[in-house]
Amino acid sequence: MTVEIRGEPSDAGSSAPPKRREILNGAITVASILLFVGTGSSVLSTTVRRYFYGGEGPDQTLVIALLLNVALILFGWRRHRELAHEVTIRTAAEERAQMLAAKDPLTGFLNRRSLAEEGAAMFVRAQARNKAMALLMLDLDHFKMVNDMHGHATGDALLQQVALQIAEAMPSVALTARFGGDEFACAFLFDAAHPATVERIAEKLVSQLAQPFRIEGLQLHISVSVGISRSDFDCASIDALMRSADIAMYAAKNSGRNRFAWFDLSMERELQARNELEVGLRNAIPRQEIVPYFEQQIDLTTGRLSGFEVLARWEHATRGLIVPDTFIPIAEETGMIADLSLSLMRQAFLAAKDWDAALSLSVNISPSQLRDAWLAQKIIKVLTETGFPASRLEIEITETALFDNLPLAQSIVGSLKNQGIRLALDDFGTGYSSLAHLRALPFDRIKIDKSFIMSMTENTESAAIVTAITRLGDSLNLPITAEGIEDIAVEERLRGLGCGKGQGYLYGRPTSIANTRRLLAERRLLQNAASEAGEPDERRAG
CATH class of the missing domain: 3.30.70.270 (Reverse transcriptase/Diguanylate cyclase domain)
Known part of the structure; x- marks a missing residue:
């Protein structure tokens, strides 16, 4: 490794490296000493003869030469000490630079x-x-x-x-x-x-x-x-x-x-598959290969279709339909979730614009999106550009999304509420401070996590939690939506508890834009179809 050390100011005008200058200085000093020996012996012998025997004194030129030699020797010795000190400093600096290049300065560990x-x-x-x-x-x-x-x-x-x-x-x-x-x-x-x-x-x-x-x-x-x-x-x-x-x-x-x-080798295969998905996802979002699917939401009191939750599906060219559990975590880790979510909203709003005006759309917001101070403006912009009414939109957020920055979440939610957008607390019961968040944010609805709904007929604790949540919602005047309803017995029990809405496979699997439109056309829930037919809307779940 080559380490560049800048010279001291006194060396700024010198182009020779320290070791070369030290050799040159040493050579000059040795030459001065040799000259000193030659001239000094001649001057000394002449001086001694004059002192003891009389005669002429030493040659003035030789005396001057001797004095110059003495001065050169003293100068050379001083310069030698300076260069030796400089070399010592440079060596220490190089050693320190090498140590810093090899060690982490904070912990002293290797880098x-x-x-x-x-x-x-x-x-x-x-x-x-x-x-x-x-x-x-x-x-x-x-x-x-x-x-x-x-x-x-x-x-x-x-x-x-x-x-x-x-x-x-x-x-x-x-x-x-x-x-x-x-x-x-x-x-x-x-x-x-x-x-x-x-x-x-x-x-x-x-x-x-x-x-x-x-x-x-x-x-x-x-x-x-x-x-x-x-x-x-x-x-x-x-x-x-x-x-x-x-x-x-x-x-x-x-x-x-x-x-x-x-x-183990399976981890490497999984990582390779994950990286392939990430690369594919970066291309899939702008191509709108991530498309909305719609899950029915049913009014448990009347049995009518009241709206849909928007779910993401990846229509992959070679792998077919990919469920969100596979690609949403990758989108969140890589920061692609914001673009994915807005693209999904845009497609869903355009698809649902001419549905029956009583049908709402519920859209999930990722926790990472709630760190974006401009989130509300971005959602409002999509609503404006697509012409979808804000009053028909319900934004769902989870409790975990509120932990990072509750004041920012309150600001975002306030902007959305000012536009008439409704707010639902999703996966209620799975977080740590549900009651505090219900008081901190103006929620319009509570959604019970499907893990409690799907097990409530076999698990008494799940049943007790569902009962407690529905009573809490009633006392706070907050309607309840139950997720994960898969059989009639659960539906009847929820209806008996006063749960307002439900969604799950009992009412059908999530469907694509085309199939959802076909379903709504059959039920006369498209605005054009309903007006042309002149018949009353039929919203039964069927």
Whole structure:
């Protein structure tokens, strides 16, 4: 590695490097000394003869030459000391630069490149000693929240404490590294026949980092996701080992965090499939391959069709219809969810514009979208451009969407409500502070999560929760919608509890724009068809 060190101001006019100048200065000094010896001996001998025997004194030219030699020797010696000091400073600076290039300045751990270099040497030692090399990749869970809430200084202090915990958990001979942000890596040798040794270290890390950290009077909670790879399992190099551990770490994170996972080849296949979906999704959104499907919402009192919930489906050219559970998480992770959601709304609003005016549309909003201060304006813009009435739109948000920034959510919701858009709290009962949020935001409806509805006939706790929610809605004058109704017995029980609306497979599967339009045409619920027929609307679910 080449490290550029800028010279001191006194060297600004010198083009020769320090070592060359030191040699030149030394040569001049040696020459001066030789001249001093020659002229000095002549002057000294002449002076001694004059002192003892009389005669002429030394030649004035030789005396001047001698004095000049003395001056050159003194100058050379001083310059030699200056250059020696400069070389010492430069050497120390180069060593510091090399150390900074190899180490993370915050924790003192190796950086990524240094781990790759030293890890490669450890990889070779593992093969030579018939050992296996374990590489652990660690990613802190919820660290960003600490940084956002308490500032980077607190975050840095937390990282230093985490580094101490990691170092303490490692064997005596191990490599520890920080890759930047909240990602760490560790490597050490172990007996290939006893992988439990590695698991005990991983378990210790997961357990210790889940404990609260106290920093400047704050109690901070994080956890860690750990991916583990081993050199004797399909890893031919340190680079392959690091990549495998990274894949395993993301698998641990996707499995719920606060855990460790060993790498296996199925993870790589899943990652490849996920990356293919991401690439496809980037092209699918602008092409409007992500299309709206409509799930019926039924008035449980009258049995009439009251509206639809808009659901996303991916009409893939080769894989057919892809359900949202497959691609929505990818859209949220990559930041594509906002464009996807607005595209879906636009298509749904255009499709539903000439439906019966009594039919509403319910649209889900992702938690990440509620971090966008311009969300309300974007939705209103789509409504204006498509001509869909705001009074027929109901926006559904989950409780988890409100945790990050409740004041911003209140501002967005206020703007939407001012336009006549209604607001529903989705998946009620699965969050942590439902009552507080019901008071904080002007909701128009509560939706009971389908997990409670689908199990209420077999599970007494689910039935009790559904009963409590319907009574709460009644006391707050908030209508209730039940999701996931799949049989008549559940429907009758919900009707008896006073639940206002229901949706689920009992009333039919979600359908495409064309099939939904065909359904509405049959029921005379298209505005043109109804006006031309001159017959009363029929909204029975059938």
